[in-house]
Amino acid sequence: MTYFNPYDWIDRSLSTIERAKWSRSTQVITSLPGTEVTIDGQTLINFGSNDYLGLAGDDRVIQAAIRATQSFGTGATGSRLMSGHKQLHQDLELAIATLKGTEAALVFSSGYLANLGTIAAVVGKKDLILSDRLNHSSLKNGALLSGAKIIEYQHCNVADLRYQLEVNRANYRRCLIITDTVFSMDGDICPVAEIQALSIEHSSMLLVDEAHATGIFGTTGAGIIEAENLVGQALIEVGTLSKAIGSLGGYVAGSASLIDFLRNRCASWIYTTGLSPADTAAALKSIEIITTTPQLRQQLWQNIEYLKQRLSKQLPQLRLIPSASPIICIELPDARTAISIGSKLKQAGIFAPAIRPPTVPTSRIRLSLMATHQQLQLERLVNEIDLIFSETEVS
Ligand SMILES: Cc1ncc(COP(=O)(O)O)c(C=O)c1O
CATH class of the missing domain: 3.40.640.10 (Type I PLP-dependent aspartate aminotransferase-like (Major domain))
Incomplete structure (x- = not known):
């Protein structure tokens, strides 16, 4: 039997993943968990964590x-x-x-x-x-x-x-x-x-x-x-x-x-x-x-209501996936657009990951809210999304 490298398929498989824009990588967070995180030396408002009550960084x-x-x-x-x-x-x-x-x-x-x-x-x-x-x-x-x-x-x-x-x-x-x-x-x-x-x-x-x-x-x-x-x-x-x-x-x-x-x-x-x-x-x-501390939960629900109202008022054209939880997703036409919007948000100081197939059937930006988010942070999010979507053609 002719010898071939039995691991060659890994690189071929990775290229396919790359071409489909499905490639995933990690980013190093160097701060405590919270509504702000530091990534690559940049401080970002954090809408990417599942720490809904802010307890992971609670003293x-x-x-x-x-x-x-x-x-x-x-x-x-x-x-x-x-x-x-x-x-x-x-x-x-x-x-x-x-x-x-x-x-x-x-x-x-x-x-x-x-x-x-x-x-x-x-x-x-x-x-x-x-x-x-x-x-x-x-x-x-x-x-x-x-x-x-x-x-x-x-x-x-x-x-x-x-x-x-x-x-x-x-x-x-x-x-x-x-x-x-x-x-x-x-x-x-x-x-x-x-x-x-x-x-x-x-x-x-x-x-x-x-x-x-x-x-x-x-x-x-x-x-x-x-x-x-x-x-x-x-x-x-x-x-x-x-x-x-x-x-x-x-x-x-x-x-x-x-x-x-x-x-x-x-x-x-x-x-x-x-x-x-x-x-x-x-x-x-x-x-x-x-x-x-039921107040923590109440604060989270107030933030959810506030963000939903602000998004629907200022950005009625956004395709929000129906949600009744702290997870609010903006649906996008394809993986390329999701990655581009995710990285523009990051440049603007907002951490909100793009989620793509095969994790989900359709590409999206996933926002997750925390009880400890301040209203000013939510305002900043809405305004940055507004700016980025007005500059980006989203069909
Ligand atoms: C619905 C659901 N179940 C289970 C898990 C796995 O939990 P763990 O992170 O503790 O492994 C996750 C996410 O991580 C999840 O989203």
Whole structure:
């Protein structure tokens, strides 16, 4: 056989990605998280973070992480079932279960791992997964890993989900419906009450990903499940500690038997190192702040309303993707335009990333709001968008 370099395909593949304008790269942020960040020495107003409540840079949270590191070290040193289980983990799991109103909770090293492992643990080859077409990658890959039959239903479309259940449910042992509650790249919300009712009607489990909802929705910040009065229903709730909670890690909240089952069967929890003391303590402190400071949530919602009103008044021609969350997306015709507008915004002192296929079906600028944004920063955003769009031809 003639020798050829078996790695050559990587460069060819990269060129294809480059030609399609799908190429991704990182940028180094050299400041604390907050409404302003420093990138390449330039201070930018930050509309690109998931730190919705501004807790990732909050001194109370930082101090909690420092104290935990001083007391318990930098690493958990082992998996939770071996040497990595600490009192802090137990305290955090109790705090999450209390926030969510569930019997128990389990903390993972990331939200991605929580989704991957949980889905793969609760369904298998004989089972069916019904998945919203726009679900987060961690839900989609968890579904693939499970080996179950996957059917994607149309985005947030209850009629299509009902149809799929009626046609397919009886052919499988278990059925799991999976959906984000707040869709991370659009900012819209799934009709979770109707989906939950359908799940019961068709003897199906329901897993909801509250990654972008926890800390933001509901009277106590528990998420969309609380806002929709579904606390106490049989559900599998997944989420992350890395967005409004401002730390790192993920969790599953649900019945005591579900959590016990995951401790025994969930590979992405069993065979990985426990969350670090710093991340665990930071999340614990943030949850305490979230539950005792509803004003933070109110401030975020005021900012969302303010920005939406200002955008619709000053820039009615913008194509905003329907949103009911801190994620507000301006839809653009193609990846090239999105990149160009993203870089013009950056030159103007605004950090708002361009999101393109294959992450999303259509290109867009994604703005995410924080409770700690000041009105002047929102004004500046609207005026810079106005200026850039008036100079750029957007069809
Ligand atoms: C909807 C959704 N689920 C899960 C995740 C993964 O969470 P983590 O960052 O904790 O891995 C993300 C984003 O990161 C997300 O947007």
